[in-house]
Amino acid sequence: MLLNDKTVIITGASRGIGRAAALECARQGANLVIGYSGSESSRPLVDELIGEIRSLGRDATSVGAPAGDPDTGDKLVDAAVSHFGSVDVFVNNAGICPFHGFLDMPRDTYLETVNTNLNGAYFAVQAAARRMKEQGNGGAIIAVSSISALVGGAMQTHxxxxxxxxxxxxxxxxxxxxxxxxxxxxxxxxxxxxxxNKDDLADQEKRDYMIGRTPLGRLGRPEDMAGPIAFLASDMAAYVTGASLLVDGGMFVNLQ
Incomplete structure (x- = not known):
């Protein structure tokens, strides 16, 4: 139980990496605040996730609000304090990537991506940190960045x-x-x-190329991210801060 009785907030948690991380944190003893976009289509997924968390003997609540809204972080923190009394871990996972070329990039697409992925994250991290400081017990903040922080992409300039x-x-x-x-x-x-990236990887040639670039010989699954998130959130990483951990099957180092 790496996270026994800790309260963990995860944004973008209705599916994908966020969902897998929420379940692993619950297995490790945490209670969860599930952040999601607030869309009607996501609500059944959130309800199902909360049910799974409760079946593991932990509890969860949800907050439906856009990740790009500067006020969403305060809502997530308020929900955590109201339901569980504290904020111990904050995982910023929400993100979008509507692939598009650079020269004709729609301004709205650029601004939505920056607001969702970075601006909203800034204020959410700030809200979580303020609460952690007030509690006086420290805490852990984890941002799900990307290998794309280190390499470029013609269709990902935003x-x-x-x-x-x-x-x-x-x-x-x-x-x-x-x-x-x-x-x-x-x-x-x-x-x-x-x-x-479902649509992008539907191209079999692109999919085969990405697999070929990965020394471990397969693409990653959301569950591959869950363990590293739980580790960084836990006291096992008590002297780890300011670090960046590649979870890419070796793709970044494979230059051949």
Whole structure:
């Protein structure tokens, strides 16, 4: 039970990496606040997830609000305190990547991506950190960045800067929040099969290429991210802050 009786907030938790992380945190003893977009289509998925968490002997509540809204972080923190009395871990996972070329990038697409992936994350991290400081017991903040923070993508000129921004945010927050015992780290997933890249990976040639670039010989699954998240959230990582952990099957180091 790495996270016994801790309260964990996870954004973008109705599916994919966020869902897998929520279930693993519950298995490790945590209670969960499930952040999701608030869309009607996501509600059944959230209800199902909460049911699974409760079947594991833990509890969960949900907050439906857009990740790009600067007020969403305060809503997540308020829900955590109201239901469970504290905020011990904050996992910023919500993100979008509507693939598009650079020269004709719609301004609205760019702004929505930056607001969802970075601006909203900034204020949510701030809200969680303020509560952790007030509690006086430290805490853990984890941002799900991306291998895209380190490499470019012709169809991701709006996306890669946000992921680089999350990595930089965690580095700076590690310095700013270290005196309060709050650890801040970033995870950099490689190609993980989720809804965000489902259409892109439907191209078999592209899929085969990505697998071929990965030394472990397969694409990632959401569950591959859950263990690293639980580790960084736990006291096993008590002296880990300002770090970035690649979870990519070796893709980044494979230059051949």
């Amino acid at each position: 996306y890669t800067p946000t992921k680089a921004g999350l990595l930089s945010l965690m580095q700076s927050c590690a310095v700013a929040l270290g005196p309060y015992g709050i650890r801040c780290n970033a995870l950099l997933p490689g190609t993980i099969e989720t809804d965000i």
